[in-house]
Amino acid sequence: MSSDSSTVTATADAGTPTGSPGGRHLGFALVVIAAAQLMLILDATITNIALPSIQTDLGVSDANLAWVVNAYALTFGGLLLLGGRAGDLYGRRRVFRVGIAVFTLASLLGGLAPNEGLLILARVLQGVGAALAAPSALALITTTFPAGHQRNRAMGVYAAMGGLGATVGLLLGGILTDALDWRWVFFVNIPIGVAILTGTRMLVEAGRHPGHLDIPGTATGTGGLLALVYGITRGGEQGWTDSLTLVSFSSAAVLLLVFLIVQQRAVHPTMPLHLFSNRTRSGSYATMLFVGAGMIAFFYFLTLYMQLILGYSAIKTGFAYLPFSIGMATAAGVSSKLVTHVAPRVVAAPGLLVAAAGMFWFTTLAPDSSYPAHLMPAMFVTALGLGMSFVPMTLGAVHSVAHQETGIASALLNTAQQIGGALGLAVLSTLSTNAADDRLPNAAATLYQGLATRNQILIAKAGDALTHGYTMAFAATAVMFLAALAVTTTAIDMKKQQHAEGTTVVHMS
Known part of the structure; x- marks a missing residue:
């Protein structure tokens, strides 16, 4: 694209918010989005420092202990495309609310988990909720904040939460584990999640857009990403020539190839390939x-x-x-x-x-x-x-x-x-x-x-x-x-x- 024919305004760039809240309400809206982003990102690290306590309390084996961390990363990374597409089709605020609700309930389950199986299941469900909420959180900035200084400021706060989340997770995980109990690394999300859900009325819903979920694309894309991330994780633990590692990489290659073919032919693709143009x-x-x-x-x-x-x-x-x-x-x-x-x-x-x-x-x-x-x-x-x-x-x-x-x-x-x-x-x-x-x-x-x-x-x-x-x-x-x-x-x-x-x-x- 040549520079002389490609000038677009930032409003057209990411959409102009309609019915944006003004003044103080914009500040509340920013707090809601920032709190959500911080909560979702910090949960990738908050359990790390608590792992020894979790292992001792629940009798988790060394092999399964890594899944307390990996289950969240695998599900979060593998379902993000589905979450982003769902927000575009069914409304960003609506999907954001569903994601935060799922994440909050999963945190309750994790805090109450009596064994490693339910704890790992809770981490999977947390990943599902995060995958629904995270892409909608960024998209809601474009519908809630006017283009220019206010949107750039909101983007800055959002980006800061993404960077701070990991370190805050480490800090909070250490404090909660030493001062209270490892279960509080999950319980702490409950009041935050409820507060975020209460504050979502400050966010501007852009409305539903025409189209349908691309089920074949979602299945192959998500499956391919899950296989890829699992293969990478297992390869680091068991070696790159491990049979299951090789099967995972092979499955990922096949599924992602099919995913790309499906995206080229789909009327409403999960991942429009022109985004990479x-x-x-x-x-x-x-x-x-x-x-x-x-x-x-x-x-x-x-x-x-x-x-x-x-x-x-x-x-x-x-x-x-x-x-x-x-x-x-x-x-x-x-x-x-x-x-x-x-x-x-x-x-x-x-x-x-x-x-x-x-x-x-x-x-x-x-x-x-x-x-x-x-x-x-x-x-x-x-x-x-x-x-x-x-x-x-x-x-x-x-x-x-x-x-x-x-x-x-x-x-x-x-x-x-x-x-x-x-x-x-x-x-x-x-x-x-x-x-x-x-x-x-x-x-x-x-x-x-x-x-x-x-x-x-x-x-x-x-x-x-x-x-x-x-x-x-x-x-x-x-x-x-x-x-x-x-x-x-x-x-x-x-x-x-x-x-x-x-x-x-x-x-x-």
């Missing part, structure tokens, strides 16, 4: 794939380092992430203002470079590294860089999308982050384990043996080997952020300028 949107999705891969792995390995190597408690580990939350919130607020004056890639590219620099800083960790002199500043720098990238990617994902397709467009951004996270964690876990075991065979088992017997020699040797593995993972994460930088600078080409009347005009080349 715009290189800014495609670039935003690809960038988020790399960012999601690196960010989830960063949390995972840094948490292990602080707990296993430095000996931090659950609550101390949670509080240790505060600099990351502060850096993310600060950068997201600044970037939401910058994108109204400069091209989004001018904001995102330096941010990704700074994030990569922060990750290279983490590669210098040693078993006795200081938190105030090493971890805290490196964490803050990484957060500043990532925070600068979230708002531009969020805007790029829904840019120049027809009003009736904003839900599926935003779902693709969330899907990219979830799939990227699963891929990154699986690949980097294998890399880290191999690096540690090359230095000391069975390094993790040796550390646990040393801790159990209070053998300081074993603890020191294992700690050195594991730290080496973690730093290798941090180096690979830095490379992922650099890959995201390369995509941003070459693919994203969205320019903005402010007109006197306050309408943001977007030029696509």
Whole structure:
């Protein structure tokens, strides 16, 4: 598309809200959407620190313990496209309410679960609710907030919640587990969910759009994504040549190929393929794939380092992430203002470079590294860089999308982050384990043996080997952020300028 024929206003870009609430009500609406996004994202990490308590209380096996985390990620990532399409067809606010209700009830079930089976089922249902609510939350911003400053501000807050959710989950999980009981990592969602449902009357419903759910597309697309994420997860745990891993990847390849064929022929496709014809949107999705891969792995390995190597408690580990939350919130607020004056890639590219620099800083960790002199500043720098990238990617994902397709467009951004996270964690876990075991065979088992017997020699040797593995993972994460930088600078080409009347005009080349 040539630049001289591709000027569209942001209002046309994502739809003009009709009947938007004004003044104070817009503030309430923003609180509702931000709270929902925060709740849905933090549940991806809030259970991590509680896992030892869950295992002890319910007698969960080592093999099944990972599913307390993976069941949510698999269902969330696999059903996001369905959730986005359902919002477009049946009304974003309506589907948002259903998703929050399902998520809240599933949280109650998880908190009351008497065994591992019901707990994992609750996590699956939480993923279903999140997949319905998350894409509608972003789409509701375009129907509730007028284009320009108010919508950009709302996008900034939304993006900040996405970045903060993981760290808030770690912090809250540590506090609730140590101060109360692991079940409260689920119970805490109930009052939040009820409050969100009460506040949804402040959101503007754009109405239903013509069309039908693409059942064959939904089945093959969701099945393919579930098989892909499961294969990635299992590959990281059991090895890439494991028979079930290979079957999962083969099934994913077949199902996703059939999905693409179905989408080409469907009258009302689940994922309109023309969404990828715009290189800014495609670039935003690809960038988020790399960012999601690196960010989830960063949390995972840094948490292990602080707990296993430095000996931090659950609550101390949670509080240790505060600099990351502060850096993310600060950068997201600044970037939401910058994108109204400069091209989004001018904001995102330096941010990704700074994030990569922060990750290279983490590669210098040693078993006795200081938190105030090493971890805290490196964490803050990484957060500043990532925070600068979230708002531009969020805007790029829904840019120049027809009003009736904003839900599926935003779902693709969330899907990219979830799939990227699963891929990154699986690949980097294998890399880290191999690096540690090359230095000391069975390094993790040796550390646990040393801790159990209070053998300081074993603890020191294992700690050195594991730290080496973690730093290798941090180096690979830095490379992922650099890959995201390369995509941003070459693919994203969205320019903005402010007109006197306050309408943001977007030029696509």
